[in-house]
Amino acid sequence: xxxxxxxxxxxxxxxxxxxxxxxxxxxxxxxxxxxxxxxxxxxxxxxxxxxxxxxxxxxxxxxxxxxxxxxxxxxxxxxxxxxxxxxxxxxxxxxxxxxxxxxxxxxxxxxxxxxxxxx
Amino acid sequence: xxxxxxxxxxxxxxxxxxxxxxxxxxxxxxxxxxxxxxxxxxxxxxxxxxxxxxxxxxxxxxxxxxxxxxxxxxxxxxxxxxxxxxxxxxxxxxxxxxxxxxxxxxxx
Numbered sequence: 001x002x003x004x005x006x007x008x009x010x011x012x013x014x015x016x017x018x019x020x021x022x023x024x025x026x027x028x029x030x031x032x033x034x035x036x037x038x039x040x041x042x043x044x045x046x047x048x049x050x051x052x053x054x055x056x057x058x059x060x061x062x063x064x065x066x067x068x069x070x071x072x073x074x075x076x077x078x079x080x081x082x083x084x085x086x087x088x089x090x091x092x093x094x095x096x097x098x099x100x101x102x103x104x105x106x107x108x109x110x111x112x113x114x115x116x117x118x119x
Numbered sequence: 120x121x122x123x124x125x126x127x128x129x130x131x132x133x134x135x136x137x138x139x140x141x142x143x144x145x146x147x148x149x150x151x152x153x154x155x156x157x158x159x160x161x162x163x164x165x166x167x168x169x170x171x172x173x174x175x176x177x178x179x180x181x182x183x184x185x186x187x188x189x190x191x192x193x194x195x196x197x198x199x200x201x202x203x204x205x206x207x208x209x210x211x212x213x214x215x216x217x218x219x220x221x222x223x224x225x226x227x
Contacts (some may be wrong), residue, residue, distance in 0.1 A: 035216070037162075045154075045162065045205055047216035061214055064120070097161055103168065104209035104216070105152040109161040 002026035004098045004110035011116045012088055020083040020113055022098030029079050030054050033101035036083045040094040050101060088117045121210040123219035130225045137193040139222045141206030149208040151189040153182055157202045201226045
C-alpha cells in the first residue's frame, strides 16, 4: 500500500520561509514524478510544482504564481521530497498535498499539511 | 492560461444518475482525469485518461470526452458519493497541471 505523509506546515509571517516534507512508504520517491498541490480556502485545487524522477533528470517545474520563490528537492536515503517555500505571501495560505504523478494524473495523495501565512 | 469550467453543484436522488461536466478549449485532445474529494479528506483519483478506472473504484463511475467537454457519470448514486469532484488535465502549451473549478454533488 502506498502512503504519503506531509509535514512541516505551520504559521509563518509574510516574507518568511517554510520547508514542507513528504515521506513515502510503499514506493520509492526516487523513481516517480512527484508534485505538490494546494487547496486554498478549502475550495480550489492549485498545482504548485513537480519534480521529475531521477531517471528522467530530476528537474522541477512550478506554477506561474511561484515566481522562483519555491524549490523542490529529494533526500534519497530518507525517501522524501521537500518543498522549500520562501518569500511567503498571505495568499500562499492553504492545505498543501504531496502527490505522485503518473502520466499526467495525480495518482496517490497524502492527507495534506496546513500552511498559514499571517502577520 | 488554460481554464477548466465545471458547474458549482449537482443534486441527485439516491439510485439515480449524476452527470458532471468539465469544459475546456479542445478538451477532447487532452487526457482528462477526475478526482473525488469527500469533506476533510484528500482527493482520490476515480477516473483517468478519460474513461479508465483505478483499481478499487466501482464500475458505477465512468468518464467520457467529446469536443470541448468531458463528463463524469455516476450511476446508481449512493449517499457515500456525496463529495466535491474535480476534473484535471496537463496543458502542454504551458507545461502546467490544471484543475477544474469543482462540482459539489449532493445526494438528496
